[in-house]
Amino acid sequence: MTIYKSKSFLAPLSGINDPAFRLLCSELGAGLTYTELISIHGILHHKDNIRSFIEYSDNEKPRAIQLFGSDIEKTVQAAEIVEKHFDIIDFNLGCPSPKITEQNAGAALLKKPEHVKKLLSKLVKAVDKPVSIKVRAGIDNKSCFLFKNIAKIAEESGVSMIALHARTLKQGYSGKANWEWIKELKESVSIPVIGNGDVNTPEDAEKMIKETGCDYVMIGRASIGNPFIFKQCNDYFKNGKYEVLNDKKKIDYFFKYLEYAKEFDVSFSKIKVHAMWRTKGMIGGAGLRREISQVKNLDELKKIFHKLY
Numbered sequence: 044m045t046i047y048k049s050k051s052f053l054a055p056l057s058g059i060n061d062p063a064f065r066l067l068c069s070e071l072g073a074g075l076t077y078t079e080l081i082s083i084h085g086i087l088h089h090k091d092n093i094r095s096f097i098e099y100s101d102n103e104k105p106r107a108i109q110l111f112g113s114d115i116e117k118t119v120q121a122a123e124i125v126e127k128h129f130d131i132i133d134f135n136l137g138c139p140s141p142k143i144t145e146q147n148a149g150a151a152l153l154k155k156p157e158h159v160k161k162l163l164s165k166l167v168k169a170v171d172k173p174v175s176i177k178v179r180a181g182i183d184n185k186s187c188f189l190f191k192n193i194a195k196i197a198e199e200s201g202v203s204m205i206a207l208h209a210r211t212l213k214q215g216y217s218g219k220a221n222w223e224w225i226k227e228l229k230e231s232v233s234i235p236v237i238g239n240g241d242v243n244t245p246e247d248a249e250k251m252i253k254e255t256g257c258d259y260v261m262i263g264r265a266s267i268g269n270p271f272i273f274k275q276c277n278d279y280f281k282n283g284k285y286e287v288l289n290d291k292k293k294i295d296y297f298f299k300y301l302e303y304a305k306e307f308d309v310s311f312s313k314i315k316v317h318a319m320w321r322t323k324g325m326i327g328g329a330g331l332r333r334e335i336s337q338v339k340n341l342d343e344l345k346k347i348f349h350k351l352y
């Protein structure tokens with residue numbers, strides 16, 4: 044059985060969840076970290092050098108890999124290749140991006156329960172590690188309860204845990220996540236449920252658990268600007284209070300990220316994206332983001348942050 048470090052998990056975030064960021068979040072108390080979504084075809088293509096294709100630190104524990112695809116045999120093969128490196132194999136049934144849904148993967152699979160049943164049953168049987176899934180509620184308002192059928196199928200297939208981003212595919216990121224759906228999911232399955240959508244503070248995390256009965260919360264966008272949120276949640280759950288970071292401390296954590304990013308050779312363009320997110324909510328943030336958008340290398344980027352303190 045996987046032992047999670049805490050109740051708040053780092054969401055899979057494409058373009059953000061490089062190994063340096065995941066390690067930082069894990070060290071700051073994320074109960075479980077996820078890679079960004081990774082193509083099963085990419086894994087098969089890189090099967091002979093998988094550790095350099097999907098990097099991680101042994102200190103990032105426990106860790107999940109998120110796979111996306113549609114082909115059953117290839118999904119199983121990809122999972123078999125990566126399973127020894129991860130504690131959980133997660134399968135994506137929620138990505139709304141047309142690049143993914145056009146391949147009949149991600150949220151498009153919500154409309155294909157028979158296919159999902161075959162895929163998940165085979166996947167669970169093929170690997171020793173627990174299999175989890177992450178879903179959206181449905182395609183649009185009319186089909187917003189597709190998750191219920193998929194969750195039932197997943198549970199019957201031996202899936203160990205299910206995360207629900209409580210929005211439909213059509214919603215994208217607009218509107219508010221409907222936590223009522225998370226409650227309905229929790230009431231309809233007996234496997235652990237991870238609630239996801241619009242948890243921006245430790246108070247939100249506690250509220251989601253109280254209102255929906257979910258076992259864990261998954262935090263996405265709020266963690267990009269503030270990976271410290273995992274420690275804040277853990278402290279809040281334990282003691283009812285948490286430290287609010289001043290800008291100086293936020294910058295210190297960004298430098299910690301840069302240290303790890305060097306270790307893993309994270310590309311400068313990805314580092315810049317992180318730098319942008321980190322300035323959200325900081326004094327003079329908009330001006331800083333303008334400056335960051337102009338920098339050409341790491342030294343120039345560091346100078347912007349150094350000159351603040």
Ligand SMILES: Cc1cc2nc3c(=O)[nH]c(=O)nc-3n(C[C@H](O)[C@H](O)[C@H](O)COP(=O)(O)O)c2cc1C
Pocket residue numbers: 054055056057058059078079080109135137138177208239240241242261262263264265
């Ligand atoms: C930049 C970005 C990249 C994302 N990439 C993925 C991904 O690779 N796999 C996935 O299942 N969801 C992905 N998501 C969705 C998040 O995991 C999460 O479900 C969503 O952001 C809602 O949670 P939040 O309100 O805490 O941000 C992504 C979201 C964002 C903003």
